[in-house]
Amino acid sequence: MPPAQRILPASRLDHVPGDDRAREARRRIMSPWRAWYSTERWQRLRDLVFARDGYVCQQTGTLCSGTGNDWNAPVADHKIRHDGDPDLFWDLDNLQTVTKRWHDTTKQRIERAERDGRGG
Numbered sequence: 001m002p003p004a005q006r007i008l009p010a011s012r013l014d015h016v017p018g019d020d021r022a023r024e025a026r027r028r029i030m031s032p033w034r035a036w037y038s039t040e041r042w043q044r045l046r047d048l049v050f051a052r053d054g055y056v057c058q059q060t061g062t063l064c065s066g067t068g069n070d071w072n073a074p075v076a077d078h079k080i081r082h083d084g085d086p087d088l089f090w091d092l093d094n095l096q097t098v099t100k101r102w103h104d105t106t107k108q109r110i111e112r113a114e115r116d117g118r119g120g
Helices: 019-031 031-039 041-054 100-115
Strands: 074-078 097-099
Touching: 031 041, 031 074, 041 074, 074 100, 097 100
Parallel strands: none
Antiparallel strands: 074 097
16 A cells, blocks of 8 residues: 655645745746746846956955856846846846855845845
């Protein structure tokens, strides 16, 4: 007899924890602008930001010399959240080079606080 399946409560986004593929699919549906990150236009713009900033994190001064998921890989960060506003998304002056570590920790904490109404 097969083991009983554990039934997990639905999260607020109704996905099973650990099911990253389903989570990303829902995010794309709810935020169609996410597709902009896959465009050649975005790749050119982010490369322009990195070159302009000399591959130096504009928040920490760290040289962004990593690749992929390295902590010091460069990330093109929107200074002001765009929330799908194309003018903010594509604005070169609204972009800065930051390290992946800064983007995935400090920046996310700031944005979470803003969304929760605690300021940044």
